[in-house]
Amino acid sequence: MGILSTEGLRKTSTRQKQIVQENSFRLKTHGKLDVDLFCNVEIHPPNPFEEMERSDGENNTFVELSSTNIETTELKNLNFVSEANHNNDELYLTSSTDDTELCENVHCTIETPLKFDISVKVRGSCSISNTEGGTLNVKSFLDDTPLTLHNIKSGDIDVMTAGDVVSSKLLQGNASLQTQGMGCITGDRLQGQRFKVTSDAGNINIKTLYGTSSQFYSKQGSITIGNCHGDCDCYLKNGNLKIDSLDGSLTADVVSGNVEVQVTRHRNIDIQVLGKGDITLKLPEDIVSNVGISGSDVHIDKSLNYTPMNPAFPNTSLSEYIGVIGKSDGQTDNFITIRSKSGAINIEKQDWFSSLNLGKLEH
Template sequence: MSVCRNMHSLLSSCGRATSLSTRIANCQGSKFLQQTTRWSALRILQTCTSKRSVFNTTISFCQKQEDSSSKHGHSVSEEQPQQSEKHQACHKLRSWSFNVDSFGKIVIQTQFNAIVKPVSPLEYPAADKAFITLTMKSKEKDDSLFETVTNSLQANAGYEDEQLFVAVHFLENIVDELKKRDASVTWLAEVPISFNADIQTSDHGTILLENLENQRCVIKSEHGNCHINKIKSGDVKITSLSGNIICKKVLQGNAEITTHGAGSITTGRLQGQTFLLSSEAGDINCNDVYTVKAGIKTTSGHIEFANVHGECDIETDEGNVDVGSLDGSLNAVTNTGNISTYLVRHKEVNISSQNGDISLKVPSDVKTGVYLEASTVSVSKELHTQSVEENHSSDRVVYSGAWGNEANNQLKAVTKQGGITVAVQSWFDSLKLTK
C-alpha cells in the first residue's frame, strides 16, 4: 500500500502519465499493486518521466512529443511557447504523426538541428507509429520572431515506401535573422526502434541519435557536433567536416567514424568486429574497445584508450598515444609523439617512434619474447629474464631475449631518438584507484 501511495504521488507530477497515475490510484487494493516491488515502481516512474527529461548532452533541445491521437499525416502548429529553466522560449512550429511499418528508414537533410529517438514501446508496443516535430528555441521574450518564422515557413514531412522524410524551407533573410538572434530550429523524429537512420545536417546543424537498434546508421554533419547515445546497429558511419563526434554509453556494431579539421572523437564503449576512427588535428579518446580489429589514425591529435580488447592499429604523426591496458595485439606508430601502454595479456606488439619516448608496463609474470632498441633502455629488475642480451653502441642500446619461460608472444619497441622504459605493474594498480 505504501508503494502504491508513493507511485501515485510521483506519477501525478508526470504530465504524460496522468492517466496511469489515475489508474494506479483507483486500484490501491489490487493484488497487482500489492505484489509490485519498489524497484518495479521506480522503473515505471522512470519510463514515464523520461518523456519530459532533458538529453544528457552538451546540447539542450526542445522535446515535446506530439499527441498520439493525431490523425495520419496530420500537421498542426503550436503558438504558445514553453519556457525552459534557462528562460528560453520553445515554440512548436509544426508536427506530424504517421502510421508506419516497424522496419523502415528515417531520412533527414537539413541545415538545422536533428534529433532521432525511438517511440515509447509502452505506449506503442506494435511499433507502428512515428512522430515528427519541428521546433524553434530562442531567448526572445516576445513572439515577434516566432510569428515571422511561422509566416515564412514551408515545412513538410511524409512517409512513402517505408521511408520517412522531412523538408523545410525558409527565406534566406529569415535564416540570417535566426542566427542574429541566437535562435535554433530543431527536427525531432520519434520512430520505431528498428528504423534505419540517414541524417545529414549542413552549416552548424547538430545531430543527436539515441537508443536505436537497427541495421544501418549514416550520420553526416558539416560544422555541427554529432551525438550518439546507446546505439546497436549492424553498420554505423559517422562523418563530420569539422564537428566533434561524441558516442556515449555503448556503440555496438561495425563503425567508421571520421572527422576533419579540429574535430575530435570521444566514445564510451565500442563493441563490434571492426572499427575505423580517424581525425586530423582533433584528439581521439575512447573508453573500452572490444573488437576483432580496430584502426585508429590522426595527423596531429592525441590518441587515448582506457582498455583495448582485440587487435588495434594506431598511427599518428605528432600526437601522443596512451593505451591504458591491452588484451590482444597492438601496432602503434608515431613520429614525434610519445607512446605508453600496459600489456595485460598481449600477443603481437610492435611499437615504433621516430623522436618520442616509449613507456611500457607489464605484469611481473609476463612471458614474452622481447626486442627493445633506443638511445636509452631501462628495464625493471623485477622481471624474470631468460637469455637476455644488452648491446651498447655509441648512441644505441639493443635489448633482446625473453621474459619468462615458454614465451610465445612477441614485444618489439623501437625509437630512434627517444628512450624506452619498462616497469612492472599489477592489474589492480592499473585501475588507478585512490583512497
C-alpha cells in the same frame, strides 16, 4: 505527405518552445529514415506510453518541429516537408530552406521505430539515441555543433562530421567515426568487429574498446584508450598515445609523441616512434614474451627476468635487446618489438595495485 508549416502554432513566450507543427505516420516496424535538414535534429524511438496516448496505437512515427526564439512571420519561410513512401517503410524529411541563421534556432524531433535504418545529413546539432537499425549514416557539416550518439546498436555505422563526436553508454556495430578540423571523438564503450576512428587535430578518447580489428588515426591530436580488447592499430603524426589496459595485440606508429601502454595480456606488440618521444611499457609480473628492443636509451626493469640472446646484426649506434622476458620452461609465440631512435624506452613491471586496474572499471 505532410508540409510542416506555421498552422496550429502554440503561442508561448519568446523563450519557451513553440511547436510549429506535429505530424504522425503509421510505418512498418522495419524501414528507413532519410533526413536532409539545415536545422538541429534529434532522433529516438517513441515512448510506448506516450505513443498510446497520442494515437491509440495507430501511429508509431512522430515528427515535431519547434523553435525557441523565431518570430511567427519568419516561420513561414521554413518550408519543411515530410513524406512517407507508398509502402510505408521509408520516411523522408527535407527542407528547401538554406537560411542558416534561421534554421539554427529550429529543432526537429523525430520519433521513429526502434529498428529503422537511419541516414542523416544535417547542418546543425544532431542527437541520436536508443536505436537498433541495420545501418546508421550521419554527416554533419558545421564545426561548432556536436554530434551525440547514445546507446546505439547497429550493423554498420558511418559518421562524418566537422565538429565533436560524443558517444555515451554503448556504440555497438562495425563503425567508422571521422571528424575534421579541431573536432574530438569521445566514447564510453565501443563494441564490434571493426572500428576505424579518425581525427585531424582533435583528441580521441575511448574508455572501453571491444573490437576484433580496430584502427585509430590522428594527425595532430592524442589518442587515449582505457581498456583495449582485441587487435588495435594506432597511427599518430604529432600526438601522444596512452592505453591503460591492453588485452590483445597492438601496432603503434608515432612520428612525434610519447607512448604509454600498460599490458594485461598480449599476443604481438609493435611500437615505433620515428622522431621525438619516449616509450613506456608496463608489463605484468607473470609475463612471458620474446622481445626485440632498439633505442639510444633503453631501461628494462631487472625484476622482469630478461634473458638476452646474441643479436644477428649488432648496431653500434643503438642499444639492442633481443631475448626473452619472463620465466618459461618452453618457447612462447608472444612478441614485443619496440624501436625509438632518439627517445627513452622504459620497460617496467606493473605494481600489484595498478595490475588490478581498479581505477578504470569498465562501463
